[in-house]
Amino acid sequence: MPQVFPTVCRTQLPHAVGAAYALKMDRKDACAVTYFGDGGSSEGDFHAALNFAAVLEAQVIFICRNNGWAISTPTSDQFRSDGVVVRGSAYGVQSIRVDGNDALAIYGSVHAARKMAITEHRPILIEALTYRVGHHSTSDDSTKYRPVDEIGWWKLARDPVTRFRKWIESKDWWSSEAESV
Numbered sequence: 001m002p003q004v005f006p007t008v009c010r011t012q013l014p015h016a017v018g019a020a021y022a023l024k025m026d027r028k029d030a031c032a033v034t035y036f037g038d039g040g041s042s043e044g045d046f047h048a049a050l051n052f053a054a055v056l057e058a059q060v061i062f063i064c065r066n067n068g069w070a071i072s073t074p075t076s077d078q079f080r081s082d083g084v085v086v087r088g089s090a091y092g093v094q095s096i097r098v099d100g101n102d103a104l105a106i107y108g109s110v111h112a113a114r115k116m117a118i119t120e121h122r123p124i125l126i127e128a129l130t131y132r133v134g135h136h137s138t139s140d141d142s143t144k145y146r147p148v149d150e151i152g153w154w155k156l157a158r159d160p161v162t163r164f165r166k167w168i169e170s171k172d173w174w175s176s177e178a179e180s181v
């Protein structure tokens with residue numbers, strides 16, 4: 001079983017590296033996984049954690065959901081790098097950028113990352129490019145800082161559930177009839 005560290009912003013990133021290093025010392029066939037947003041990648045703990053993981057060769061997977069926004073701050077106001085993936089490479093961490101709205105691409109990359117992390121004893125960074133169609137929280141109204149049309153386009157044209165459904169329907173594994181039973 002992986003040790004999973006979901007983050008509130010970025011506080012659990014260094015903890016995940018420590019846990020991964022413990023798994024390595026114990027020769028466990030497992031890795032740690034930690035999730036965070038692009039906003040979390042703009043804070044110091046992200047950088048400390050990535051460097052720490054690279055140097056310790058810790059079996060940890062960093063999964064960054066780059067949805068373009070840290071509450072109301074767009075990525076263009078957070079960093080000037082080409083997203084998050086290049087920062088992983090800069091620290092010597094094998095880094096993968098993937099379409100975060102493609103369920104199969106996510107599955108494939110996480111599967112590959114887990115294998116690499118455990119068998120090669122190394123950290124992996126996955127940057128999943130996506131969009132937050134909802135508000136950041138119940139106290140946030142995202143229509144105050146981004147166009148309603150933009151949110152609507154992502155909901156309609158890029159919805160990952162619809163996209164995955166189309167794929168399983170194309171395989172004849174699912175249909176509206178099957179769903180109604």
Ligand SMILES: Cc1ncc(C[n+]2csc(CCOP(=O)(O)OP(=O)(O)O)c2C)c(N)n1
Nearest residue numbers: 008009011037038039040067069070071136
């Ligand atoms: C340790 C910590 N620092 C700062 C905050 C304040 N804070 C709350 S959300 C947020 C930005 C989060 O950005 P992201 O993870 O990209 O969230 P999204 O808007 O995509 O939901 C910040 C800085 C916090 N909750 N915790």
